[in-house]
Amino acid sequence: MAERTAHRHRVVIVGAGFGGLFAAKALKNADVDITLINGTAYHLFQPLLYQVATGILSEGEIAPPIREIVRKQDNIDVKLGWVTDVDVEAKKVKVTAPSIEYEVGYDTLIVGAGASQSYFGNDHFADHAPGMKSIDDALELRARIFGAFELADLQQDPADQERWMTFVVVGAGPTGVEMAGQIAELAHRNLAGQYKHIDPRKARVILIDAVDAVLKTFGDRLSTHALRQLHLLGVEVELETKVVDVDATGIEVETKRGHERIESMTKMWAAGVAAPPLARKLAEAAGAQTDRAGRIMVEPDCTLPGHPEIFAVGDMMSLDRLPGVAQVAIQSGRFAADQIKRRLKGKETGQKFQYFDKGSMATVSRFNAVASIGKIHLSGFIGWLMWLAVHLLYLVGFKNRFTAVVHWFVSFFGRGRSERVSTFQQSYARIATREYGDPFERRRVEEAEAAAAAEKEAAAEKAVAGTTPSGTTVQASSASTASPAGGTGAAAAAAKGGTPAKAKAAGRR
Structure with a gap:
């Protein structure tokens, strides 16, 4: 550089x-x-996160390292x-x-x-219905989706089995429609015949939104096409339905029919941004x-x-x-x-930003997408080809484009999913992070608190040692003062960033 x-x-x-x-x-x-x-150390191609969540692509294919992207740019310094x-x-x-x-x-x-993902003031929903804004979100959802089928296969009670095989997607915009469509294809096409005790084709996929149309911003014709295709996939679409609560085993909604509960172990949120x-x-x-x-x-x-x-x-x-x-x-x-x-260059500035709308696209199912480009409205296979070309164009790096095409071929032309690996850590990382927090931040807080307590203790000791009962100030003994080499007692602990007890705890960590 x-x-x-x-x-x-x-x-x-x-x-x-x-x-x-x-x-x-x-x-x-x-x-x-x-x-x-x-x-993060990578650039994230967010429009394809749902394909990471449903096992089509790996995270590396949509998240190339920033340093690799700008490696030939001499005037840039990348910092985490x-x-x-x-x-x-x-x-x-x-x-x-x-x-x-x-x-x-x-x-x-x-x-x-x-x-960031918006839960409209109900951030606690995130524990049970992850959003779709980061690699962590996508990997967690992948673990939950594939794990749901594995756990459903173990259930003896039909009600428990049905709860594990019910998937709820909140939000009927592009991300929600793409997620619902891919989960339905996964259940009805990719996983069929792979389990002894369940039939994945009986899985329920429910798409919920408070608005009155799917892909509402795409216009009536494309919205109707997407709705019809979702129905053909077996997705249950519940519009004009408001989510009022989410917990570990289900979701509460308000519909035209009244208050209802949907029993589901796997929920995902794609309803809003902030x-x-x-x-x-x-x-x-x-x-x-x-x-x-x-x-x-x-x-x-x-x-x-x-x-x-x-x-x-x-x-x-x-x-x-x-x-x-x-x-x-x-x-x-x-x-x-x-x-x-x-x-x-000393030229005039302050010109108005002029946005050129290049259109919107969303996949509904295999070989089927909708695209709205100005007055041009495409759907079906032609829309899918347009979607494919645009997303390949904006994927950064030849390697990413090549491997994405290979995985799309496996998933769309065959019956496999290239990225089905998931772990317990991915499933429970959100809860663990909330419970234990950032370890570095926690240690900073602990050390700051310990240093403040040590400083207060040292000040109190100095006040006591520096004043006789008659009020005469005397020289403090060397035993109660901290030496430059490390000192003793509370002052030494403060120099090391904590009280003696917390210093030992820090050493154990």
């Missing part, structure tokens, strides 16, 4: 999703130093971590990574941290407004009001009611990069 110079313009990009990554690549030949900060706060006055971002915290200064900031907490923090720091989903309301040129040095792109920005899709992120990321290059 080329050595950096102090005078070069510093661009910090938060997030290596479509917006951040395409912004970084667009600045490849610019006279800038880029710091790309991301919470989560930006937790932004100091807009000092022009610094605060970053947390496992076992370390650090800061990075910027001249221009591009924030494209994506979106901006990450960083959006709110950045908006507060910059004096900007946010919309109902928590996205930052930006100026027409994607900058924050009063802060032309800060761009929000993709799912982080709220502008002209643009949808939270990959193309908005890609185009806004490239636009922000172009604005930076224009500034550095």
Whole structure:
């Protein structure tokens, strides 16, 4: 990597999703130093997460390493971590990574941290109905889906067997429709004949949404086609149905028929998205407004009001009611990069971001997809070919495209699923993480608490030792003071980051 110079313009990009990554690549030949900060070491192709969850693709095929993608770009420094706060006055971002915290200064900031799953104020639903926003989500769902068939095969009670073979997908947008369709194909086509005590073809797949149509934004014709195809697959579609509770063994809904409970061990959530907490923090720091989903309301040129040095792109920005899709992120990321290059060349900036809608696509089943591209509406096999071409185009790296095609051939033309491996760790990692938390963060908190307690104890000892009963100050004995070499007692423990008891505990860890 080329050595950096102090005078070069510093661009910090938060997030290596479509917006951040395409912004970084667009600045490849610019006279800038880029710091790309991301919470993972890979770029995630989110539109294909459902194929990881249903055993078609491996996670590596949709998540290439960031460093590998930008290995030929000399002006970029990739850093692992989560930006937790932004100091807009000092022009610094605060970053947390496992076992370390650090800061990075910027001249221009591009924030494209994506979106998180929204449970509409019911975040506890996540334990029983994982979303579809990360590799962890997809691997957990894969373990739950394939594990459900294995456990159903062990049940003696027909009611228990039915509960394990009932799959509920909440959300009838593209992700929900794709998940429901793939689970139905998995049960009715791929797994048929592989179990001695159950017939996977009897599995129930239920798709739920509070709206009155599947793929509502695709228009009536494509929505009707998708609904018909889901019915042919055996998916039970429950529209105008609101989820009111989710627990380990089922889901509670309100329908036109009244309150109902669906017994199901495997639920998944694809019903809504929200901006990450960083959006709110950045908006507060910059004096900007946010919309109902928590996205930052930006100026027409994607900058924050009063802060032309800060761009929000993709799912982080709220502008002209643009949808939270990959193309908005890609185009806004490239636009922000172009604005930076224009500034550095002394050209006029502040042009309005113009989004070019390249359409929306969703697969419903094998060889069947819907595509809405302007006034063109495609469905069936032609729609599927269009979907295939577009997704291959945006998959990063030749290796990923090649292996994806191989696995698609196995899954779509044959009856196998290339990625059926799942583990107990994948199934229970969410619960374990919630129970035990981040071990590095837990240790930081413990050490901070121990140091504070030790400091308080040392201050109390000093106060007692430094005052006689008559109130005369005396010299404290060497036995009660900490030496530079490590000292004794509580002060030494404080120097080591904890009390004696906690220091031993830390050593055991």
